[in-house]
Amino acid sequence: MSGHPTRREVLRGAGGLAALAAGSAACCRPAGATRGDPAVSACRICTVTCGIDVWVEGGRVVHVAGKQDSATQGFICGNGLALPEILASPRRVTRPLVRRGGELRTASWDEALGVAAEGFREVIRRDGPRGVAIQSGWALVYRNMVSWLKRLADAMGTPNYASSSSICVAASRLSSLLTFGRIGTADFNRTDLAVVWGWNPMHSSPPLANVLLRRQRRGMRLVVIDPYRTR
Numbered sequence: 635m636s637g638h639p640t641r642r643e644v645l646r647g648a649g650g651l652a653a654l655a656a657g658s659a660a661c662c663r664p665a666g667a668t669r670g671d672p673a674v675s676a677c678r679i680c681t682v683t684c685g686i687d688v689w690v691e692g693g694r695v696v697h698v699a700g701k702q703d704s705a706t707q708g709f710i711c712g713n714g715l716a717l718p719e720i721l722a723s724p725r726r727v728t729r730p731l732v733r734r735g736g737e738l739r740t741a742s743w744d745e746a747l748g749v750a751a752e753g754f755r756e757v758i759r760r761d762g763p764r765g766v767a768i769q770s771g772w773a774l775v776y777r778n779m780v781s782w783l784k785r786l787a788d789a790m791g792t793p794n795y796a797s798s799s800s801i802c803v804a805a806s807r808l809s810s811l812l813t814f815g816r817i818g819t820a821d822f823n824r825t826d827l828a829v830v831w832g833w834n835p836m837h838s839s840p841p842l843a844n845v846l847l848r849r850q851r852r853g854m855r856l857v858v859i860d861p862y863r864t865r
Contacts, residue, residue, distance in 0.1 A: 674701065677714040681776070681803075682841045684710055686717075695721050705823060707848060709841040754790060763791030770797040822846055831859040 672687035677698070685704020689697045695718045700710035720726070730746035731738040741749075757765045768787050770779065775797050787795045799807075810818045822828065822845045835843035850856045858864065 706841040709844045766792045767794035772798040834864045
């Protein structure tokens with residue numbers, strides 16, 4: 635046993651979350667490998683954007699740790715801790731790939747875009763513009779590529795565009811606009827009353843669960859509305 639809480643232990647209850655949040659920045663700094671002051675940043679693997687300290691050596695990220703005085707109060711999950719490995723992985727795709735003869739090989743952007751364009755043209759010639767459908771995942775939604783993809787769909791004459799936001803964040807943003815007139819953001823660190831309605835942050839958003847539980851211990855009132863009991 636390493637002595638550090640596992641992901642399962644963290645998600646098991648408030649005690650595990652508090653333990654990880656309190657010790658994440660300290661216990662995760664490698665001895666002798668963090669010369670100099672860290673750069674202040676935020677992890678963008680998910681939408682919570684946990685505050686992180688980043689150590690860079692020779693232009694390469696060598697270590698990250700949860701930033702204690704950030705909005706997420708030092709929390710960092712396994713994905714965030716793996717950022718140095720993710721960035722330096724030899725399996726990371728950094729150039730376009732084109733399948734030729736059953737194998738993927740590197741290609742220039744012009745070649746890759748040409749292959750994609752010809753594929754669209756072939757479908758349109760055979761089935762018409764509505765034969766084309768564009769489906770984007772969360773990465774492109776998160777990076778604000780939706781308007782460009784919709785423009786591409788319009789240029790080809792197809793109405794068939796959908797994304798992960800169609801079943802997720804679009805409804806959340808619409809409800810926020812209808813309620814507040816803008817995209818609202820909750821300030822959990824300063825609230826005195828939190829209503830958790832149909833949401834299980836212990837599993838879906840541990841960083842925010844950590845903040846809520848810390849705030850609750852300092853006197854915040856927590857109200858949970860859910861069809862079943864959550865931790």
